[in-house]
Amino acid sequence: xxxxxxxxxxxxxxxxxxxxxxxxxxxxxxxxxxxxxxxxxxxxxxxxxxxxxxxxxxxxxxxxxxxxxxxxxxxxxxxxxxxxxxxxxxxxxxxxxxxxxxxxxxxxxxxxxxxxx
Amino acid sequence: xxxxxxxxxxxxxxxxxxxxxxxxxxxxxxxxxxxxxxxxxxxxxxxxxxxxxxxxxxxxxxxxxxxxxxxxxxxxxxxxxxxxxxxxxxxxxxxxxxxxxxxxxxxxxxxx
Numbered sequence: 001x002x003x004x005x006x007x008x009x010x011x012x013x014x015x016x017x018x019x020x021x022x023x024x025x026x027x028x029x030x031x032x033x034x035x036x037x038x039x040x041x042x043x044x045x046x047x048x049x050x051x052x053x054x055x056x057x058x059x060x061x062x063x064x065x066x067x068x069x070x071x072x073x074x075x076x077x078x079x080x081x082x083x084x085x086x087x088x089x090x091x092x093x094x095x096x097x098x099x100x101x102x103x104x105x106x107x108x109x110x111x112x113x114x115x116x117x
Numbered sequence: 118x119x120x121x122x123x124x125x126x127x128x129x130x131x132x133x134x135x136x137x138x139x140x141x142x143x144x145x146x147x148x149x150x151x152x153x154x155x156x157x158x159x160x161x162x163x164x165x166x167x168x169x170x171x172x173x174x175x176x177x178x179x180x181x182x183x184x185x186x187x188x189x190x191x192x193x194x195x196x197x198x199x200x201x202x203x204x205x206x207x208x209x210x211x212x213x214x215x216x217x218x219x220x221x222x223x224x225x226x227x228x229x
Contacts, residue, residue, distance in 0.1 A: 009157070035217045045207060045220035052215065091159060095214040102167045103148040103214045104175065107159035 002027045002094050006108035013082045014116050020067075021077045021111045023092030029053075033095045034068065034075045035105070040088040048090070051075065082115045089113075119143050123208050123221035130198040130228045138193040138224050140208030148211045149191040150218065153177065153204040160207065166191055198228045 003026045013019035025034070036048040051059045051068050058066050063083075067076045079086055092108040095101060124139045142149065147168045152160040162175030164183040172183050180202060182194040191210075195202060205225050209218035 004159075006159075033214050033217070037217075043205065043223045043225075045209070045218075045223075047217045047219075050215075050217050093217070095217070098148060098167070098214045101214065102165050102173065103211050103218075104150065104162055104165055105152075105160075105209075105218060107152075107161070109157060109159045 002106045004092055004094050004106050004108040006092055006111050008111045010112045012114040012116055015082055015084060017082055018078060018080050019082055021090055023075045023108055025073050025075065025094050029096045031097055035093040036077045037091045037093060038088045039091065084115050084117060087113060087115045121208055121210055121219050121221040123224055125224060126222065128224060128226050132198060132200060132228060134198050136195050138206055140191045140221060141189050142210040144210060145188060146210035146212050150209050151183065151193045152207045154207060155204050200228045202226065203228045
């Protein structure tokens with residue numbers, strides 16, 4: 001079974017600065033997918049960024065980028081130029097290929113990020 | 118294109134009552150799941166489905182039933198509500214693992 005751990009329950013950052021959220025996971029799979037989801041106070045789950053394990057290049061989406069270290073089973077999220085709208089709970093999630101897992105997602109406990117003006 | 122639609126958004130039940138949380142998606146996704154979200158525990162999988170007619174248990178299935186008679190619909194039934202089932206429930210769907218899931222807006226359920 002897969003496990004996902006987010007060791008930072010809460011973080012804060014000043015507007016316009018950079019912040020990194022940590023995530024580690026444990027799996028025996030060689031091929032898998034990793035995700036960061038954002039949950040603002042509206043409760044909606046929003047996909048921020050995704051990474052395929054067999055791709056060595058780190059994924060980027062505008063101000064969001066990841067540092068994927070497959071050997072260390074680490075998947076951190078970097079938010080550059082933080083904005084007030086980035087204030088949210090962030091979840092790291094893992095999925096094995098659908099043929100072995102039915103596309104089930106395993107989530108970490110979440111990190112509450114607050115961006116201060 | 119509505120995505121994933123969950124109803125109701127809020128519900129209060131008395132202990133022992135039963136109810137069904139509705140979930141529908143219009144993206145022709147094969148894979149659908151139900152999660153519950155509790156403070157400090159992230160989202161935990163209740164039941165999931167890999168296609169019409171096929172369902173399986175997740176991490177926390179006790180007290181819940183599901184069925185998948187069509188590709189579009191995946192209702193979650195609470196058989197006899199208990200206070201421990203007070204939570205926020207999310208339905209989600211995906212084409213396959215590579216794309217991650219699209220989530221509904223959630224149902225906040227309180228059992229008193």
